[in-house]
Amino acid sequence: MNFLLTMDASSYCVTNRRHSNKRCCPDSGASDDEIFEFSKWFVVQPADGKISLNSLTAFTLGKALKAQIGTLVTVRRLQHGDILIQTDNLTYASMLQKMESLAHVQVKVTPHRMLNSSKGVVRSCELASCDVEEITSELKSQGVTDAVIISVRDGSDEGRRKTNTVILTFNRPQPPSHITAGYLRIPVARYIPNPLFQVSEVRSWQSPLQMSADMLEVW
Numbered sequence: 001m002n003f004l005l006t007m008d009a010s011s012y013c014v015t016n017r018r019h020s021n022k023r024c025c026p027d028s029g030a031s032d033d034e035i036f037e038f039s040k041w042f043v044v045q046p047a048d049g050k051i052s053l054n055s056l057t058a059f060t061l062g063k064a065l066k067a068q069i070g071t072l073v074t075v076r077r078l079q080h081g082d083i084l085i086q087t088d089n090l091t092y093a094s095m096l097q098k099m100e101s102l103a104h105v106q107v108k109v110t111p112h113r114m115l116n117s118s119k120g121v122v123r124s125c126e127l128a129s130c131d132v133e134e135i136t137s138e139l140k141s142q143g144v145t146d147a148v149i150i151s152v153r154d155g156s157d158e159g160r161r162k163t164n165t166v167i168l169t170f171n172r173p174q175p176p177s178h179i180t181a182g183y184l185r186i187p188v189a190r191y192i193p194n195p196l197f198q199v200s201e202v203r204s205w206q207s208p209l210q211m212s213a214d215m216l217e218v219w
Helices: 010-016 059-066 088-100 132-139 208-215
Strands: 041-046 074-077 085-086 105-111 118-123 146-151 160-170 178-181 185-186
Touching: 041 088, 059 074, 088 105, 118 185, 132 146
Parallel strands: none
Antiparallel strands: 041 085, 041 105, 074 085, 118 160, 146 160, 178 185
């Protein structure tokens, strides 16, 4: 009797699967890894599409940002004149999102859609057996905004079967070292997408940050 009362969650899942085809997912609940995150990368564009921020010199732009916001981590001009800004200060991030003019030019500021997020790979049969909606809901407190369960062809009538691999999207520039899914502590590996361009076409001296800023301009 004591054994039955102390049966762990994994045994409970196995026992219930004998009576039901529904896969049970660990309850994540609150996690020690819950970290408050905020957008750190922003794009400043002119409110009027007919105006370009290229009219602002480096001196004018630097003085205006210093006076209106403060000292920023990164400020760089993108190809079409828009301004890419990085900050690690929550107050500055809030001020940037509320900014409506810069050096007497009406602007709109939006978080960068790609630089503020990252992807990580986790491998767990139990996690992969859950629905995507349940995974994102249970791991929301750990910064997870999306999940993709990898499937492969298996030659059966159904055509594909799920693997134990799940790609998670996080609302932070770098994924965490691990996630906590209920009683599971799962390491998070770096996600490396399939190459979309020839490596030889990229200058060898470019850092990953420089490559990201240049190539993610379409956002």
